[in-house]
Amino acid sequence: MDYRIIQVKEDILEENSKRAEELRSILKNKGIYMINVMASPGAGKTTLLVSLINKLKKEFKIGVMEADIDGDVDALRIVQFTGVPSIQIHTSGACHLTAQMTHDAINEFNIDNLDLLFLENVGNLVCPAEFDTGSNINMMLLSVPEGDDKPLKYPLMFEVSNIAVITKLDTKEIFDFDVDRCQQNIHMRNKDAKIFEVCALKDQGVDELASYITTLVKENKHA
Amino acid sequence: MDYRIIQVKEDILEENSKRAEELRSILKNKGIYMINVMASPGAGKTTLLVSLINKLKKEFKIGVMEADIDGDVDALRIVQFTGVPSIQIHTSGACHLTAQMTHDAINEFNIDNLDLLFLENVGNLVCPAEFDTGSNINMMLLSVPEGDDKPLKYPLMFEVSNIAVITKLDTKEIFDFDVDRCQQNIHMRNKDAKIFEVCALKDQGVDELASYITTLVKENKHA
Numbered sequence: 202m203d204y205r206i207i208q209v210k211e212d213i214l215e216e217n218s219k220r221a222e223e224l225r226s227i228l229k230n231k232g233i234y235m236i237n238v239m240a241s242p243g244a245g246k247t248t249l250l251v252s253l254i255n256k257l258k259k260e261f262k263i264g265v266m267e268a269d270i271d272g273d274v275d276a277l278r279i280v281q282f283t284g285v286p287s288i289q290i291h292t293s294g295a296c297h298l299t300a301q302m303t304h305d306a307i308n309e310f311n312i313d314n315l316d317l318l319f320l321e322n323v324g325n326l327v328c329p330a331e332f333d334t335g336s337n338i339n340m341m342l343l344s345v346p347e348g349d350d351k352p353l354k355y356p357l358m359f360e361v362s363n364i365a366v367i368t369k370l371d372t373k374e375i376f377d378f379d380v381d382r383c384q385q386n387i388h389m390r391n392k393d394a395k396i397f398e399v400c401a402l403k404d405q406g407v408d409e410l411a412s413y414i415t416t417l418v419k420e421n422k423h424a
Numbered sequence: 425m426d427y428r429i430i431q432v433k434e435d436i437l438e439e440n441s442k443r444a445e446e447l448r449s450i451l452k453n454k455g456i457y458m459i460n461v462m463a464s465p466g467a468g469k470t471t472l473l474v475s476l477i478n479k480l481k482k483e484f485k486i487g488v489m490e491a492d493i494d495g496d497v498d499a500l501r502i503v504q505f506t507g508v509p510s511i512q513i514h515t516s517g518a519c520h521l522t523a524q525m526t527h528d529a530i531n532e533f534n535i536d537n538l539d540l541l542f543l544e545n546v547g548n549l550v551c552p553a554e555f556d557t558g559s560n561i562n563m564m565l566l567s568v569p570e571g572d573d574k575p576l577k578y579p580l581m582f583e584v585s586n587i588a589v590i591t592k593l594d595t596k597e598i599f600d601f602d603v604d605r606c607q608q609n610i611h612m613r614n615k616d617a618k619i620f621e622v623c624a625l626k627d628q629g630v631d632e633l634a635s636y637i638t639t640l641v642k643e644n645k646h647a
Contacts, residue, residue, distance in 0.1 A: 209432050221555065241570075242464045242549050272578065296550035324549065324552065325548055327548050328550070344466075346595070353464060353497060354494060356493065369569065
């Protein structure tokens with residue numbers, strides 16, 4: 202039984218990588234930059250996206266794809282608070298998005314005029330890290346209430362994320378969260394990770410992240 | 425590809441259910457009550473266990489099995505702050521525990537004299553809910569910073585949990601968390617779920633949960 206599970210998983214991951222490369226190539230031809238956003242449930246993904254998009258939408262045409270097992274609250278929030286187009290993907294119980302699921306969703310979503318596409322993955326620090334979605338970059342969020350030790354317990358998520366955003370920073374005293382120790386733990390998993398510290402509800406630190414993303418999207422346009 | 429994945433998953437779940445029933449039968453013969461503890465990363469599982477165990481350890485012989493992808497901070501915390509035996513299970517990257525993994529861990533852990541065994545699952549609101557571990561009961565934690573809408577997005581976790589514990593209750597004003605709405609959302613997924621509200625660090629609400637667990641363990645002894 203164990204061997205069969207491992208073999209099937211390897212096949213799935215290999216197939217997924219091919220689909221991801223195909224999707225990246227399609228997006229490149231259209232000049233679209235896609236960011237895969239991952240985090241635990243309730244880490245503040247949608248709240249950060251709302252704040253980011255309101256800073257970026259004057260310069261770029263933006264779309265959002267929201268993945269959840271059930272519900273549509275996140276896609277509605279994006280439309281209501283930013284005005285940019287958003288669709289909700291339901292994963293039929295799956296704990297992560299695959300490249301194929303992402304591609305299927307894109308086929309139902311008019312992306313042709315977009316510069317920047319955010320993909321909000323299922324809230325989960327484990328499984329989404331295993332599957333390349335076809336995005337250009339992975340951005341993960343770690344919220345202060347979760348604790349500064351999370352990189353010790355969920356290594357792959359931090360290894361595959363180019364950007365790590367520490368969210369809900371205004372609560373660091375309440376939760377005895379050590380930002381320096383957290384940065385060390387993140388860099389132990391990925392020495393090149395670019396770390397940002399934000400409190401999206403109070404508009405703290407989001408400008409720096411928006412500026413970094415602006416550079417990435419512009420580089421992609423001119424690549 | 426899709427059919428093959430579904431078929432393998434059904435096989436795995438069916439095999440897992442058999443293993444879980446076998447393990448429950450073994451535990452029953454030994455008079456041991458096992459509680460599977462599930463939650464998002466950083467929801468406060470270990471903190472709640474420390475508080476609970478210090479209230480229950482005079483009456484019962486207790487053991488703890490801590491599952492994580494990597495690290496051993498939780499097992500060390502349990503031993504340091506409660507004095508009860510604890511082992512760390514590493515899941516080799518897996519996002520959940522199976523009944524077989526639980527059984528293998530029990531074989532390495534001397535449980536013969538225990539009355540109560542806590543199994544702390546991998547921090548994840550999705551996958552652990554799919555796999556029966558062989559425990560007598562599922563206890564899930566939802567921390568206030570995650571938000572009161574989580575039952576809408578992660579239905580299965582709430583459906584399979586007999587006990588739902590709202591943790592970090594002292595921060596409900598900070599995070600605009602509506603306890604009544606959260607209770608309604610939980611009961612929408614599972615009308616029989618027993619809900620507790622705690623702040624383990626301030627020793628609020630944990631006595632009620634300890635009392636409920638005491639009744640369950642005693643009933644198990646006399647069943």
